[in-house]
Amino acid sequence: MEFRLLGSVAVVTENGDFAPGPVKRCSLLAMLLLRPNTAVSVDQLTAALWEDEPPTHFKTVLQGHVSRLRALLADHGAREYGVELTTQGAAYELQMPESLVDAHRFEELVALSRVQRRPADTVRMLREALACWQGPALTGTVRSGPLEAAAGGLEDLRLASVEALAEAYGQLGEHGRAAAVLRTEAVAHPLRESLAAALMLALGRSGRQSDAINWYHRTRRLLADELGVDPGDALTEAYAVLLRAADPAPLPARTAAEPATGPAAGSAAGSGTGSTAGTSAGTATGTAAG
CATH class of the missing domain: 1.10.10.10 (Winged helix-like DNA-binding domain superfamily/Winged helix DNA-binding domain)
Known part of the structure; x- marks a missing residue:
C-alpha cells in the first residue's frame, strides 16, 4: 500500500x-x-x-x-x-x-541530491525524484487556502528540482539536454525568471546564442505586459553573460561569478514572479525523467 x-x-x-x-x-x-x-x-x-x-x-x-x-x-x-x-x-x-507517501519520497530524494559530489549522482537522484510526479499535486481536493498553499509549495520544489537537474546536466557538459529539460517548464511558467535565466544560459552554452537572446526579450516583454515590472537580477545577469560572449562559440561552463541556476536561484529569483500553477507537473516529470 x-x-x-x-x-x-x-x-x-x-x-x-x-x-x-x-x-x-x-x-x-x-x-x-x-x-x-x-x-x-x-x-x-x-x-x-x-x-x-x-x-x-x-x-x-x-x-x-x-x-x-x-x-x-x-x-x-x-x-x-x-x-x-x-x-x-x-x-x-x-x-x-x-x-509510503510519494511526496515524502520526493522531498527525501531532492534533499539527498543536494549533498551529492558527482553531477551524475545528482542527475540520477533528481530524475528519480521527479518521476514520483503523476500530475499536479493534490488533484481532486478542495481549493481551500491550506491545500492550495501545500500544493503550491510542492510545485515550487518541483520546479526548483527541474532547475537543479538542468544545472547538473550542464556540469556534465550536456547543455542541449539541460535546455530541453528547462524549455518545457519555461513555456508552462513564462513568468518564472529563474527558469528563463537557466534556459538562456543552457541555450547559449549549446551554441544557440540567438535563441537565448530572443528568449530574454520574450520574457522581458511578458514581465512588462503581465506584471508591469522589469527583469530581475537573475534574468539581467544571464543576459549580460550572453552579451559578453565575444565570439559565436558556445559559452564556457558556468563560473562562480556567473548566476547560479539551481534551487537556490529558483527560490530567490522566482519568488516574486514565479508561477506555482501545477498545470505542467506531469509534463515536466516526463521530460526530466525521460
Missing part, C-alpha cells in the same frame, strides 16, 4: 489505484498525509475541507468522512502496512511509515 499526493490523491494497492471517495474525503486524506504521525486538529481540517463558512453540523460531517476513510483503509489491509487512522482528542492522526 502506498499513497499519492503528487497527482490525483489516491491509495495505491496491489489491485490498482483508487480515490478514497468524494472531494472532501480526498481532502481529508490529503491533509493527514501532508502531516503523517502528527495530530491534525478539527479546526485545521475544517479550514481545509470548506472554502467558505462550514455548515452548521460540520463536525458531524467531518466525523462521517473520518469513519468512512477509516473503514476504507481497514478493508484494504492498512494495518499490515503499519497504517492506522486514530483519534487524538479533538484531532485525528494518520500513523504510518512516511515512506
Whole structure:
C-alpha cells in the first residue's frame, strides 16, 4: 500500500489505484498525509475541507468522512502496512511509515541530491525524484487556502528540482539536454525568471546564442505586459553573460561569478514572479525523467 499526493490523491494497492471517495474525503486524506504521525486538529481540517463558512453540523460531517476513510483503509489491509487512522482528542492522526507517501519520497530524494559530489549522482537522484510526479499535486481536493498553499509549495520544489537537474546536466557538459529539460517548464511558467535565466544560459552554452537572446526579450516583454515590472537580477545577469560572449562559440561552463541556476536561484529569483500553477507537473516529470 502506498499513497499519492503528487497527482490525483489516491491509495495505491496491489489491485490498482483508487480515490478514497468524494472531494472532501480526498481532502481529508490529503491533509493527514501532508502531516503523517502528527495530530491534525478539527479546526485545521475544517479550514481545509470548506472554502467558505462550514455548515452548521460540520463536525458531524467531518466525523462521517473520518469513519468512512477509516473503514476504507481497514478493508484494504492498512494495518499490515503499519497504517492506522486514530483519534487524538479533538484531532485525528494518520500513523504510518512516511515512506509510503510519494511526496515524502520526493522531498527525501531532492534533499539527498543536494549533498551529492558527482553531477551524475545528482542527475540520477533528481530524475528519480521527479518521476514520483503523476500530475499536479493534490488533484481532486478542495481549493481551500491550506491545500492550495501545500500544493503550491510542492510545485515550487518541483520546479526548483527541474532547475537543479538542468544545472547538473550542464556540469556534465550536456547543455542541449539541460535546455530541453528547462524549455518545457519555461513555456508552462513564462513568468518564472529563474527558469528563463537557466534556459538562456543552457541555450547559449549549446551554441544557440540567438535563441537565448530572443528568449530574454520574450520574457522581458511578458514581465512588462503581465506584471508591469522589469527583469530581475537573475534574468539581467544571464543576459549580460550572453552579451559578453565575444565570439559565436558556445559559452564556457558556468563560473562562480556567473548566476547560479539551481534551487537556490529558483527560490530567490522566482519568488516574486514565479508561477506555482501545477498545470505542467506531469509534463515536466516526463521530460526530466525521460
